Amino acid sequence: MAEPEPRAGAVPERPTSLDFDALYTGTPPWDIGRPQPAFTALAESGALRGRVLDVGCGTGEHALLAAGVSLQATGIDAAPTAIARAEQKAEDRGLQARFIVWDALDLPALGEQFDTVLDCGLFHVFDDDDRARFVRSLAGAVPSGGRYYMLCFSDRQPGDWGPRRVTQAEIHSSFAEGWRVESIEPAPLEITISTDPVQAWLSVIARA
Secondary structure, three states: OOOOOOOOOOOOOOOOHHHHHHHOOOOOOOOOOOOOHHHHHHHHHOOOOOEEEEEOOOOOHHHHHHHHOOOEEEEEEOOHHHHHHHHHHHHHHOOOOEEEEOOHHHHHHHOOOOOEEEEEOOHHHOOHHHHHHHHHHHHOOOOOOOEEEEEEEEOOOOOOOOOOOEOHHHHHHHOOOOEEEEEEEEEEEOOOOOOOOEEEEEEEEEEO
């Protein structure tokens, strides 16, 4: 989720999997040790259904949230250290969830379909080209009627530290073909480096 601070006016490059893995030698800003409130609310409302994929799962809190409500849950992340921590959490909590070191830009190669995809802080790390690749990747892993729930930095968030801010127009544009944007609502995104949450968008996007 976090990135090196960009130069003024620059679009930062997406960190590599090695960059992200190194961050897990400590506690990254997004690793709050519990699910984000927006996703907890989704689980409590019954919105999570079927086979669940936590994409860019980090240490697995949202896959474990889904497993905790008796759903078949998979988490993927490019950082092996994060995946190892997620597996340990599952064991410690007595929850059944699968965690895989995997590239989110290559979801079709998993050879699986997911009814629900959760994304906390992944979409907003991509540059324009990888953003388009990611949407195509999702399309190959989500059947018609499946839903993608995305929590990302909002352009309402002040400052220029961290990842790119995302506008509602960019979300609509990215998912214009083969998807239906059902809602985009303001939501808090909690981080470890501030007691105040980041201003984020929670998007609900259905596969057409």
